[in-house]
Amino acid sequence: MHRDTVASFPFIATGMEKGCRILAADIGGTRSRFACFDYAGGELGMGDVVRIPTAEATGFDDLLDRVRVAAPGAWARLTRQTDTGNDAPDTPDASVTAFAAFAVAGPVEEGARCLPPNIGWHIDLATTRGLPCAASLLNDFEAQGWACLLPGAQQCLQLLPGKPDATAPVAVVGAGTGLGKCLLLPGTPHRVLPSEGGHATFAFEGRAEAGYAAFAADRLGVGRLIGDDVLSGPGLSLLYAYHHGETLPPHEVAARLTGSDVVVEWFARFYGRTCRDWALHTLARGGVRIAGGVAASNPMLVQHGAFAEAFFDCPTHTHLLRTIPVSLVTNADAGLWGAAIFALLHAGARRTPR
Incomplete structure (x- = not known):
């Protein structure tokens, strides 16, 4: 079990501070990750991660059923049962608080409902059957x-x-199945503001990019392109089709790319521009963090010189932008840790009863 300390957080939710178990999930358009966490003595530990292709599930209930089958022991512990490891009945463990935090790629209403734009089903905790806690x-x-x-x-x-x-916001942005954004605000306690900025119109520049925009809009059958269309796994495939005339799934495109490929240059430019604009929109002097599977799996897409060139390309605030550090999150399970931290800090305020 991987452990990390959270003892520095003075705002652990009521009922969680003496120890708890957490089911954390990161539910994306392509794959979903689940892990059980234990919190005790100021330390948070993550157990084994269960990974399930999101499209294989027919709905949220089915997704949870698949997790229950894949990790029955962990599920039993969340339902406040002590797994005996044999055929004897599990015994209650009422001394341990349990909570589940499901991070999902879409706008969330009242901590209980979400209609994800890149997943074929919705989530409503009020009607979800079999929640463990x-x-x-x-x-x-x-x-x-x-x-x-x-x-x-x-x-x-x-x-x-x-x-x-350290007193300024940190901007987080990342390409996966879609384009995600959020803002971490400093304070006591910290706050995180989610965003659906990936669905705002993408800003192309110059005649060459206008040609690509027309091609992509025609392929997708839309009148305008949003960030999700451009800076994402599907966007990478679309860009490859434009430059090389071949339509391939994102993972096959990534396997073919080299640092000298024009697709890498263009995608890096789009990524740098998006990070620049998000940093300026939010005045993120605390830094920019790039998350999401596209760049984590293919670092060349943000290490290419076109990324930095686009990030600093501002006629009025280049000096400001040069003070803002940019880093790539390479931990694929960061979203799980974040969901677990959310549970520790907010379980008492945003919960749906069983």
Whole structure:
């Protein structure tokens, strides 16, 4: 079990401070991750991670059923049962508080409902059957924001140096099945503001990019392109089709790319521009963190020189941008840690009864 300390957090939710068990989930458009955490003595420990292709589940209930089958022992512990490890009945363990925090890629209403734009089903905790304990939903990039508070959960690769201001916001942005964003606000306690900025219109520049925009809009059958269309796994496939005339799934595109490929240059430029604009929109002097599976699996997409060139391309605030450090989160399970931190801090305020 991987452990990290959270003893520095003075705002553990009531009922959780003496120890608890947490089911954390990071439910994305492509895959879903689940893990059980134990919190005791100021330390948070993560157990084995269960990974399930999201599209294989017919709904949220089915997804939970698959987790229950894949990890029956962990599920029993969440239901306050002590797994005896044999055929004898499990025994109650009422001394341990349990809570589930499900981070999902979409806007969340009242901590209980979500209609994810890139998943074929909705989530409503009020009608979900078989929840192992009290639970809450949060946006998947809100979880990435909370993960920024736990150094051990954030394995980062520095992309651009800077002089971070500890009293300023940290902007988080990342491409996966879609484009996610959030903002971590400093304070006592910290706050994380989720965003659906990935669904805002993407800003193309110049005649060459206008040609690509027309191609992509025609392929997708839309009148305008949003960030999700451009800076995402599907966006990478679309860009490859434009430059090379072949349509491939994102993982096959990634396997073919080299640092000299024009697709890498263009995608890096789009990524740098998006990070720059989010940093300026939020005045993120605390830094920019890049999360999401696309860059974590293919670092060249943010290490290419076109990324830095686009990030600093601002006629009025280049000096400001050079003070903002940019780093790449390489821990694929950061969202799980963030969901667990959310549970520790907010379980008493945002929960759906069983």
